[in-house]
Amino acid sequence: MTAKALRYYETVGLLPEPDRTASGYRDYPETVLDRLRFIRAAQAVGLTLGEIRGVIAFREAGRPPCAHVLELIEGRAADLDTRIVELAALRDELRRLDERGRTLSPDACSPGLVCHILNPAAH
Amino acid sequence: MTAKALRYYETVGLLPEPDRTASGYRDYPETVLDRLRFIRAAQAVGLTLGEIRGVIAFREAGRPPCAHVLELIEGRAADLDTRIVELAALRDELRRLDERGRTLSPDACSPGLVCHILNPAAH
DNA sequence: CTTGACCTTCCCCTGAGGTGGAAGGTTGAT
């Protein structure tokens, strides 16, 4: 959490504009710490700053964002399920390619194809 | 594979500069098709264009890139293993958060924390 | 001859979440 990040959060609407000292320095209230802890916690579970802003907007509209947060959490969990399956399939394909590649002789690898492990000769 | 993509591949060194016709049009040899198939295959298994360029560099240096390709494949597979474990842990945490969040009353959600599901009160 | 469909180079834009630096002002300690 750098000073730069705080300014960025301010520009994207995650932090309210703080009061300024007489010389123009930002004078944050203590309460910003809770806000920042929320942002960190939300980021840690994979929410984007845009989603986090949406949650904060609920709160600033005076309503508890809990139901919305649960939706986001469930949506993200479902996304992850999908993503994990995709990545596992890719990993399995990589392992198969590796197994097969080990049985191939580099001497038989055609320059034009770059590498026959990834680019087998067209049938 | 758009024309734009071909030009991009050329600028990043994945394609050799093709000959030109008298009027300046690119005049690709047939062999570019094998190259493009290689690029597609390599991208499909998750290699970046930078890695693909490295593989091609081996080939253009006159050596079969097979051993290097196997390293990349194994590295990517290992990365995926790690990534999958991380994502699964995150998903599990999201499910736990969801379970717990359902038991919490929105009425008890403190405005300062934004939402107590993600940001429980510091003890 | 003209039209439409190509091609060329060039530069800027995308999204996410910031980071880096320049130019200038302020503060607290020496």
Added chain:
DNA sequence: ATCAACCTTCCACCTCAGGGGAAGGTCAAG
């Protein structure tokens, strides 16, 4: 008085793999 270490604003830049579109040249068909 000066110095370092802050702060301010603003603008640019980073990754990644291209996409959009302007301004201008070319090719084949009608």
